[in-house]
Amino acid sequence: MSIPMVDLKGQYNSIKEEICQGLLDVLESSQFILGPQGRALEREIAAYCGVRHAFGVASGTDALHLALLAAGIGAGDEVITTAFTFIATAEAIAYVGAKPVFVDIDPATFNIDVSKIEDALTPRTRAILPVHLFGQPADLESLARLCDKHNLKMIEDCAQSFGAAYGERMTGSWGDLGCFSFFPSKNLGCYGDGGMIVTDDDQLAENIQMLRNHGSRERYYHAVVGYNSRLDDMQATILRTKMKYIDTYNRLRRENAGHYSSRLDGSGVTVPFVSGDGTHVFHQYTIRVKDREKIQKALTAQGIASAIYYPVPLHQQEVFAADCAGVSLPVTEQVAKEVLSLPMYPELKEEQIDTICRTLLAAL
Template identity: 70%
Template sequence: MVDLKGQYESLREEIERGFRQVLETTQFIMGPNGAALEQEVAAYCGIRHAIGVASGTDALHLALRAAGIGEGDEVITSPFTFIATAEAISYVGAHPVFVDIDPQTFNIDVDLIEAAITERTRAVLPVHLFGQPADMTPIAALCRRHGLKLVEDCAQAFGAEYGGKKSGAFGDLGCFSFFPSKNLGCFGDGGMIITDDDAAAEAVRMLRNHGSRERYHHAVIGYNSRLDDLQAVILRAKLKHIDDYNRRRRINAHRYSSRLQGSGVLPPVEDGKGLHVYHQYTILCEARDAIQKALNSKGIASAIYYPIPLHRQEVYQEEWAGVSLPVTEDVAGKVLSLPMYPELTGEQIDRICDVILGAL
C-alpha cells in the first residue's frame, strides 16, 4: 500500500546526520529538534502554536481536554473513520454522536449536523478523510451559531487546504498523526496539535508533560505524551518536501481516475472546495470483492478503509443498536483503497488498473 523505503533512501543522509547529532547531544526528549519542528509546522500552517505529542490519538485526546470537553458532554463526529476519532471522545468521558456521511466525499454530511445537536453538545469533530477536507465553512458557521468548539481530525490530511487555509487551521484546534504511512510520517508514533488559541496551547503543553508548567510543579493531572527528538529529525527532513509529496500524490490519483473512467468503478470525487492530498486513493465499486481477489492474485496490495463503521463496532454497538446510518453502511460495503504514495510510478498504476479492468 505504501513504500516507505524509497522515501527514506532519498533523505537518508540528512536523517542520519540528524540522528548522529541527537545521539551526540543526548537531548532525546523536549530537545531542540522538537522545538524547531513545532515552529516550522506552525509557520507552514499559518498559525501561532504547534505542540508535538506522542501520537495522533493523543493529539485528539489532549485537544478535547484543552477545549474543555468532559464527562457527559456530546461531540458530533463521523462514523466513517478510524476508531481513534471516537476513542478520544470517550477518553474524556464524553459521548460520540455519529452523523451520516456525504456519499461522494465520505466526509460528515454538513446538512445533518444541526439536527444532531442537543443541550449536551459541546463540540463538532469533523474528519478530513483520505486527505479531502470536510466542508468547513458551514461547519464553522454552525459551531459559532451554537457556541460549540470545533476540533479538526487532520490525521490523514497534512497539507490539505480549505478556503485558503491549511487543514487544522480552521477550527479551535487541529490534530495530526505522524504514523509512518501518513503523508507526513515519522518512523514510529507521533502527533501534533495546532491552534491560534493561547490558552488552549498552554493547556496542551501542560497536559502532554504530566500537567506541568515548571519541572516538579504539577497543576493538573496530565499525561506522558511528548514527541521525541529522533522523530522530530525525520519529520523536519520530510516537511521540506511535503508540498511536492502531495503534488505527486495528486498526479498519481488523477492517473488512476483517468484509467478507470467509465469502467463501473467510481473514483474519488474532489468537491472543488479544498485541496485533496490523497492520503488514500479509495474507489467505490459493487464488485469490490472480485477486484480485491484479482489484485491479490497478482501480488498487488489493497485495503478496505473502513469495513465496520464506528456505530457498528462492538464497543459502541449497545448505545447505537437499532440506529441506521444508511450512507455510511452502504459505502463501507463498497470501498477499496489502492496503493498510494508519492514514489508510485505511472507504470505501476497502469498495471494496477489493468488488473482492475480485467476483473470487471
C-alpha cells in the first residue's frame, strides 16, 4: 500500500465539479486580477478570522514581507522569532533589512518559548513573530501581554494554522497582523502560490493595500514604492470553494491525529502535545523518536511517505551563520534531530493509519 504525505488529487476529485465550474466562471468573466472572486474571498476570510480587513497576496512569504513593511520594521531593527520553522519566516525579516533574533522553543508544542523572549530583548527590538507550527497555536495570550508591556508589534505566521483558534479567537486575529499561506499542501491550499494578510488596524490595512499593488491607492498614482503581489481570481475561486469545507477538513485532521495517538501512545514514541488553550488543526502530525533514520527507512520500504520538518534549525543555516555565531538553542537542536512527520490529510483512512502505525511499531 502506497501512502503519500498528502493526497491533493483525492481532495480535488471530491470537489472537482465545483472547482471546474468556478474556474470556468472566472474565464467567462475575464476578470483575473483584483476581481470579484478575490474581493469575495477577502470578505469571507476577514469574517472567518474575526477581523475587519483581509488582503490577498502572491504567497505566504509575501504576506510576511509586506506585513513587516506595513508595520514599519526596517533596517537596524530586530524581530524575535523561532529558529524551528521554514526559512520564509526569517527571510521576510531579512528582506526589510531587519535582523531575526532566534529564541528557543517549548519542547512540548515546538512553538516559541515565551519565557525566553524577555532575555532576548534589546533597544532595537521592534516586533515578535511567532509561528503556529504544525497547526498548533503559540501562547498568544502571553505573547500579547508581552507585546503590550514592551510596546512591540506582533506579526503572526499562520502559514500552517488556517482554522486554528487560541481561546475564542482565531489565529491571525491576536497580532497586529496575521499572515497566511495558501501553498497547495496547506490546510486551505490553492493550486499554485497564494497568501493572505489579515488585520483589525485601519492604518495597517491601508499600508498593505498600497504595498501589494505598486504603492497605489488609485490607479497610476503612487504614494510609496510598492510591490506586485496580488492573489489572482483563479486561485481565489479555488480557495472560496475549499473554504466551504475547511472546518470539516480540520475536524477530519483532528480525528486522524486521534487515531494516530491512540495507537502510538505509550510505545516510546512522543506523540504531538495538544494544548488545552487552543484548537490544533494538524497541518502536520509530527512525532519524536530517537532512532529516526531506522524508522523512516522502514516506512519507505513499505511505500509510506514521511518527512522531516525541519532538519537544520535556522540559526544553524549558512545564510544566518554570521549573525548567529555562538547562539545555542538546545531544545530546538534536540527536537530537530528527533522529529518525524507522518502522512496527514483529511482523506487519510483509518486503515491507512493502522498500516503506518504497525510498520512504525515493528521498526521500534
